Amino acid sequence: MTRRLTVRAPGIALRLDVRTLWVSGALLITAFAAVVFTVVAVGIWLPLADIVEILQGGGRRADRFILLDLRLPRVCLALLTGAALAVSGAVFQSLSRNPLGSPDIVGFTTGSATGAVLSIVVFGAGPAGSAVAAVAGGIVTALIVYGLAARGGGSVRRLVLVGIGIAAMLVAVNSYLISRARLDAAQSAAVWLVGTLNGRTWQYVYLLGIALAVLTPPLLLLSRRLQMLAMGEDSARSLGVPVPVSRLSLMVLAVAVCAVATAATGPVAFVALAAPQVTLRLTRSPAVQLLPAAITGALLMVLSDLVAQRILAPAQLPVGVVTGAVGGVYLAWLLSAQWRKGNG
Amino acid sequence: MTSAAERAGYRPPQARVRARGGLTARALGLLVAVAVLVVVAAVSIAVGAKPIPLGVVWDALFADGASAENVRIVIDLRIPRTLIGLAAGIALGLAGALMQALTRNPLADPGILGINAGAAAAVVLAIRVLGVTSLIGYIWFAFAGAAAAFLVVYLLGTSGHAAASPERLALAGAAVGAALLAVTNAVALLDTTTFDRYRLWTVGSLAGRDLTVLWGVLPFILAGTVIAVALGPSLNVIALGEDTARGLGANLDRTRVLSAVAVTALCGAATAAVGPIAFVGLAVPHIARALVGPDQRWLLPYSLVLAPILLLVADVIGRVVARPGELEAGLVSALLGAPIFLAVVLHRRIVPL
Numbered sequence: 001m002t003r004r005l006t007v008r009a010p011g012i013a014l015r016l017d018v019r020t021l022w023v024s025g026a027l028l029i030t031a032f033a034a035v036v037f038t039v040v041a042v043g044i045w046l047p048l049a050d051i052v053e054i055l056q057g058g059g060r061r062a063d064r065f066i067l068l069d070l071r072l073p074r075v076c077l078a079l080l081t082g083a084a085l086a087v088s089g090a091v092f093q094s095l096s097r098n099p100l101g102s103p104d105i106v107g108f109t110t111g112s113a114t115g116a117v118l119s120i121v122v123f124g125a126g127p128a129g130s131a132v133a134a135v136a137g138g139i140v141t142a143l144i145v146y147g148l149a150a151r152g153g154g155s156v157r158r159l160v161l162v163g164i165g166i167a168a169m170l171v172a173v174n175s176y177l178i179s180r181a182r183l184d185a186a187q188s189a190a191v192w193l194v195g196t197l198n199g200r201t202w203q204y205v206y207l208l209g210i211a212l213a214v215l216t217p218p219l220l221l222l223s224r225r226l227q228m229l230a231m232g233e234d235s236a237r238s239l240g241v242p243v244p245v246s247r248l249s250l251m252v253l254a255v256a257v258c259a260v261a262t263a264a265t266g267p268v269a270f271v272a273l274a275a276p277q278v279t280l281r282l283t284r285s286p287a288v289q290l291l292p293a294a295i296t297g298a299l300l301m302v303l304s305d306l307v308a309q310r311i312l313a314p315a316q317l318p319v320g321v322v323t324g325a326v327g328g329v330y331l332a333w334l335l336s337a338q339w340r341k342g343n344g
Numbered sequence: 345m346t347s348a349a350e351r352a353g354y355r356p357p358q359a360r361v362r363a364r365g366g367l368t369a370r371a372l373g374l375l376v377a378v379a380v381l382v383v384v385a386a387v388s389i390a391v392g393a394k395p396i397p398l399g400v401v402w403d404a405l406f407a408d409g410a411s412a413e414n415v416r417i418v419i420d421l422r423i424p425r426t427l428i429g430l431a432a433g434i435a436l437g438l439a440g441a442l443m444q445a446l447t448r449n450p451l452a453d454p455g456i457l458g459i460n461a462g463a464a465a466a467v468v469l470a471i472r473v474l475g476v477t478s479l480i481g482y483i484w485f486a487f488a489g490a491a492a493a494f495l496v497v498y499l500l501g502t503s504g505h506a507a508a509s510p511e512r513l514a515l516a517g518a519a520v521g522a523a524l525l526a527v528t529n530a531v532a533l534l535d536t537t538t539f540d541r542y543r544l545w546t547v548g549s550l551a552g553r554d555l556t557v558l559w560g561v562l563p564f565i566l567a568g569t570v571i572a573v574a575l576g577p578s579l580n581v582i583a584l585g586e587d588t589a590r591g592l593g594a595n596l597d598r599t600r601v602l603s604a605v606a607v608t609a610l611c612g613a614a615t616a617a618v619g620p621i622a623f624v625g626l627a628v629p630h631i632a633r634a635l636v637g638p639d640q641r642w643l644l645p646y647s648l649v650l651a652p653i654l655l656l657v658a659d660v661i662g663r664v665v666a667r668p669g670e671l672e673a674g675l676v677s678a679l680l681g682a683p684i685f686l687a688v689v690l691h692r693r694i695v696p697l
Contacts, residue, residue: 168685172676175675187533187536327519328518328524
């Protein structure tokens with residue numbers, strides 16, 4: 001039996017699961033600690049006192065540059081993209097009722113990869129150009145997949161299968177382009193495909209922050225419907241949820257959230273898949289909740305970037321390499337611990 | 345007039361699992377498919393950068409009439425290539441069908457158990473650490489990597505008292521696969537030479553393999569095929585759901601272990617021989633299911649015959665369209681298979697797994 005806490009205020013009543021609350025709190029504190037550690041200790045040591053001084057407008061010029069222009073935008077971007085990817089994964093896993101669900105289902109990630117690889121390999125685009133091409137490619141692909149699947153009634157299962165087919169063709173195109181391109185172009189395309197936070201400035205943070213500020217409120221408003229849809233479309237319908245409208249708007253919002261994150265960093269692997277699954281197991285709740293998943297995603301991304309910068313220093317790994325390793329190993333450990341106890 | 349149950353999307357079980365066509369129709373269809381496969385194999389020997397008429401092929405094999413050059417092309421290049429395509433196609437089709445039956449997940453391709461990720465990681469490490477450069481040198485590393493990855497996934501999926509449920513295997517495979525992909529990326533992205541070789545391996549191709557490759561992987565493919573075909577009836581019982589299957593006295597654990605062993609042998613061997621061509625294994629069982637329904641006793645043989653057709657046709661097209669160069673079979677099979685797959689998915693009622 002889960003314990004719940006009821007919060008009442010004029011015009012609002014929230015029932016909150018106690019375990020979810022303290023798990024979220026613990027995750028937040030860990031994420032904060034990871035952020036502070038990243039800012040202080042990755043690379044040249046910046047003592048906390050200096051950081052406080054810099055934030056108040058003082059400090060040496062070199063230190064100011066390191067903190068304000070390198071470390072802070074990077075860690076902020078890590079938090080935002082991690083949270084965004086986790087939320088989009090949580091929405092798609094709930095909608096498809098498949099633990100492997102992610103925006104990949106509608107071909108978004110593969111489409112954005114095709115856009116970016118085309119722009120880099122064929123047109124020699126830089127970071128900004130490839131970001132635009134990626135988002136365009138992803139959205140066009142998602143529209144094609146949805147359009148094809150909708151003709152047959154638009155069930156999620158059909159969507160999944162159509163997505164697989166379209167994605168397979170695009171994967172072939174991507175690996176063709178990479179195998180035939182000049183080696184340096186192929187390599188920068190490969191780095192983009194893995195996803196990296198290297199060389200990201202405040203501009204990226206501002207744009208992503210604004211986009212998420214617009215997209216998050218409607219997602220949170222729809223999250224109750226999402227939990228009902230996660231029980232199956234028939235049950236949701238009988239509970240009075242307008243299924244097609246809710247499903248479509250949730251998918252559009254989730255793809256948009258994923259698109260802005262992809263534009264900022266490239267398609268960072270595994271956060272969308274792992275964060276909701278890890279959250280589900282930590283909170284032991286029956287359905288994925290968006291906010292705890294977002295916190296997990298942000299934490300996963302910050303920790304991964306910490307490892308990516310330090311593990312082979314001075315060589316800087318793209319963060320996407322490490323999210324797979326950190327997320328994969330942690331999820332594996334979590335699963336085996338849970339299964340050894342005989343749950344799930 | 346529809347009942348409330350039907351409006352809610354419920355269809356009676358008979359309608360859902362009804363097989364397509366009668367026994368004769370399905371047997372005839374299989375026969376036609378085998379005939380097509382034979383034709384495709386013959387075309388694969390005859391067509392290429394230098395077209396060789398089938399009469400000359402015959403002479404090269406059984407008479408003395410052909411020129412030395414033609415004999416060399418047929419015996420040293422075309423026939424090994426065709427046989428490898430045949431073996432790899434069979435392996436991929438069966439592995440995909442088994443995977444989908446085992447996990448009951450439409451997203452399941454042979455790569456889902458971390459097999460392709462394990463093979464890729466092993467190949468990249470072999471290139472980087474041991475300096476292996478030849479395609480044939482990759483084979484045993486790919487195979488060892490595939491088997492090791494699968495072992496980890498399976499041990500993880502079966503930890504605790506319960507057996508490996510489909511969802512567990514899928515999740516464990518995704519987690520292990522992600523970690524291995526990270527290794528692959530880290531090695532390939534930090535070293536230009538490794539990246540250059542890896543990007544060519546990862547496309548998947550039938551070119552440049554000789555018969556030693558075939559003899560190396562053939563025992564695994566044969567063993568896997570025998571196990572897979574023998575498992576058909578047990579997999580049908582599993583499809584009824586875990587509890588029902590137990591109630592009917594099925595030995596779920598044995599079926600799952602055997603299927604998993606067969607998938608590893610088949611998919612590991614195919615990946616070792618031709619590189620990671622996962623889509624054939626994913627698409628063909630879906631196409632076969634649309635043709636013959638969910639009965640594994642028909643689904644497995646159909647997958648076994650249709651997959652090499654797709655792979656060989658893709659290889660032949662790849663040789664013809666980009667003369668004098670070629671497009672890899674891994675590319676063409678996806679570009680060719682995906683539209684068929686989409687047509688099947690869009691125009692047929694989807695058969696549940």
